[in-house]
Amino acid sequence: MEEQEKEKEKQRLHLVVFPWLAMGHLIPFFHLSKLIAQKGHKVSFISTPRNLQRLPKIPPHSSLSSLITLVPLPLPHVENLPDDAESSNDVPYNKQQLLKKAFDLLESPMADFLESSAPDWVVYDYASHWLPPLAAKLGVSRAYFCLFTAACMAVIGPPSLLIDGQDKRTKTEDFTVVSPWIPFKSDMAFRYHEVAKYVHENESGTPDTVRFGIAVRDSDVVLMRSSEEFEPEWFELLRELYGRSIPVLPVGFLPPLVEEKPTRVKDWLDEQRVNSVVYVALGTEATLSQGELTELALGLERSGLPFFWVLRDPPESTRAVSEMLPDGFLERVRDRGMVHFGWAPQVWILSHDSVGGFLTHCGWNSMIEGLGFGKVLILFPMLNDQGLNARLANGKGLGVEIPRNELDGSFTRDAVAEFVRLAMVEEEGEMVRRRVKEIKGIFGDRNRNSRLENEFICFLEENRPNKLA
Structure with missing residues (x-):
């Protein structure tokens, strides 16, 4: 029995999960963490103290409670950002760049955590562009969990365009036309008001397009909250734009559980x-x-x-x-x-x-x-x-x-x-x-989605970093 436990422990992955500071990101990342833990793997779910308190509670008697550890990292202070603001829900839209500035200051405590815990994988969001290169340096595998559609990511474009200032889309009008790399008939572009209304100075220092570009380029796998059954043409295009060296895996839609009746x-x-x-x-x-x-x-x-x-x-x-x-x-x-x-x-x-x-x-x-x-x-x-x-x-x-x-x-x-x-x-x-x-x-449909969930967890298991190397 003891031997079996040792073998199980050897096979068990340790994943660090680190979402952007928005409830619409924290909840799906937490859902994904629970799916991973249900397969017997350990998860360190990292966010700020207030955001961790907002997550759905895991019952203490549940098997997940021993596999998911909530790790609080205090959000560093940034001028003009209210002290109690830890998520996009807490600030008006025009202050979100300040929130990103504070988020970027978590790089040092994250580096300390990764060094001390030596996880197998880090599952990250688009905003932490500094995390994939940091994880790579420490020999940790990198999964970008993308909460956008394949169509949206295709419109944003290939990483090579987004990084190093090659993206020529600087004016509002540039985003209102269909991107030239979309090879089929499409109306997939923004309306003027959808972009112009919210254009503001980039106070975080790093444009979102660059964050997206690095999130994709420096990943070992891109996990998409979508399915090829729903948007097959966009998945096909995305794989062409990213190149065959970056696997793009749908994880399904992570159907939510129905809460209590109010x-x-x-x-x-x-x-x-x-x-x-x-x-x-x-x-x-x-x-x-x-x-x-x-x-x-x-x-x-x-x-x-x-x-x-x-x-x-x-x-x-x-x-x-x-x-x-x-x-x-x-x-x-x-x-x-x-x-x-x-x-x-x-x-x-x-x-x-x-x-x-x-x-x-x-x-x-x-x-x-x-x-x-x-x-x-x-x-x-x-x-x-x-x-x-x-x-x-x-x-x-x-x-x-x-x-x-x-x-x-x-x-x-x-x-x-x-x-x-x-x-x-x-x-x-x-x-x-x-x-x-x-x-x-x-x-x-949960059964339909669970097949995709199982496939991506198998990918993580089969592509764990070789610790001995």
Whole structure:
């Protein structure tokens, strides 16, 4: 028995997992860590103290509790960044570069940890461009876990272009045309407002494009939270752009577990008809202006459909979002609309039978959750990769996009009402609703996804670094 245990210990990998400081990154990285630990491997999950407290708790009696160790690294102080800001949820969008600056200062404590613990693999995010070369120097294998679609990564381009200043895309307009290396017909480009609205000085010192380039170039494998069944043409192109020396492995969609039922929310949803409710949630990073909030509210009212709208106060805002809603709006929609202020159990809400559609900012996590439960998408991209995700979903017939002014992103209440109704009830939207139901299994079926999960863990096991060498 003792010999068996020794053999098991010898076969056991030790992985260091290090996500970017955003809940939309921490949660999938933690999910991935649990999958790895379920196969008997040890995981050191590293982040800042406050972020580690925000993670779902592992029951102390679970076998995972002995295999996953949470390792806190205090976030170094950076001028103009609030002391309690440890994630992108804690700061307005324009301060995220300062968060990256603080994140980059974790290089030294990370080096100390890697040297003292000598792991087999480090699984890292796009933002820590300094980590892959550091790990390589210490003989640790490197896996870049990419939380973006293959389509999005293909648009960003090959590492050789992104590093060493070869990328000629410097103006907003450069990102509104289809990249020349995309060899097939495609509309995979940003709209002007999706880029211009959020262009700001790069206070972190390292552009995101360079971070992406190094994350890919210096990896031993790129793990993608997607599948070839969903975007085969983009996986094929990505492998050409990265060259055959960098394996690109889909890990599936990591379907989330449904959380506990929240009483107040449950009672309201239980009273609604099946597939009748539009769930509206625009993520935690983008902020609607007063004008945008007004048009969205009045559009939802004008649609005549039941809705559940999650709103939160933006970080560092002096005005509560509840005060920004149109006069009398809450009273007028009281019988068919619920406006929920603060955090809401999104996965549970999307799993509810009464929810038929999801008006989303097109963050990849949210789209995976919506499609995994067969909800038609009403696409309203705000920033980062969301515009490209909207093009991808629209192109595959999984949603309808609310039309907006290409230059400033403005939209009307009438457009909101029209496209919400198109997605939910109009005859012209029937094909989209049917297509979403057909593809639900690719995103939400655990057995289908577990095959890809097993394949990537096998890759890590078979390609461990040779410690003796």
